[in-house]
Amino acid sequence: MSLHVIEHPLVQHKLALLREYGISTKSFRELVSEIGTLLTYEATKDMPLQEHSIKGWQGNDIKVFKLQGKKITVVPILRAGLGMMDGVMELIPSAKVSVVGLQRNEETLEPVPYFEKLVGKIEQRLSLVIDPMLATGGSMIATIDMLKKAGCTHIKAIVLVAAPEGVKATLDAHPDIEIYTAALDNHLDEHGYIVPGLGDAGDKIFGTV
Numbered sequence: 001m002s003l004h005v006i007e008h009p010l011v012q013h014k015l016a017l018l019r020e021y022g023i024s025t026k027s028f029r030e031l032v033s034e035i036g037t038l039l040t041y042e043a044t045k046d047m048p049l050q051e052h053s054i055k056g057w058q059g060n061d062i063k064v065f066k067l068q069g070k071k072i073t074v075v076p077i078l079r080a081g082l083g084m085m086d087g088v089m090e091l092i093p094s095a096k097v098s099v100v101g102l103q104r105n106e107e108t109l110e111p112v113p114y115f116e117k118l119v120g121k122i123e124q125r126l127s128l129v130i131d132p133m134l135a136t137g138g139s140m141i142a143t144i145d146m147l148k149k150a151g152c153t154h155i156k157a158i159v160l161v162a163a164p165e166g167v168k169a170t171l172d173a174h175p176d177i178e179i180y181t182a183a184l185d186n187h188l189d190e191h192g193y194i195v196p197g198l199g200d201a202g203d204k205i206f207g208t209v
């Protein structure tokens with residue numbers, strides 16, 4: 001399955017708090033980060049393990065399982081994606097970070113990259129693209145285009161809230177990727193906001209409301 005809606009009670013509880021009218025910047029930031037951690041836990045649960053033999057606490061050899069060492073790059077989409085970064089890195093602290101910035105071309109309405117700093121040998125890594133809101137899917141699709149152009153073949157998206165329109169557009173363009181989200185909301189309004197959504201997640205994270 002390509003869309004994973006994480007219905008874990010902790011995720012849903014934190015998302016409910018995040019949706020509250022008048023939430024403070026501090027609480028919003030903390031919850032975005034915490035949900036980012038929980039979604040990362042789910043998005044990494046198929047990472048391959050390798051059997052090792054180690055000396056256990058009694059001094060005899062025991063078998064244990066460790067990560068096979070598949071490398072990861074976290075890809076925050078500027079600017080709201082930065083708000084999830086600490087939470088994601090909490091679980092995968094050695095992941096390298098590839099930052100992507102996009103802006104809308106006012107004539108074509110297409111997202112155009114204005115910043116792209118990808119890590120070296122990115123094609124050997126699992127890319128975890130992070131952005132709190134999957135609305136129209138424009139930025140997500142452009143970011144995945146960019147990653148595939150750089151040779152990436154294993155890409156997952158982690159978003160807090162998704163609109164059906166954005167999920168469809170993203171999976172139509174890139175059926176091979178997987179999307180992890182805390183909620184699949186109802187629809188986009190005429191201004192491109194997700195309903196019920198969270199409002200402008202970037203403004204709420206950075207306190208620029």
Ligand code: URA
Binds near residue numbers: 135194
């Ligand atoms: N970006 C946001 O921050 N919120 C939305 O609802 C849609 C896009």
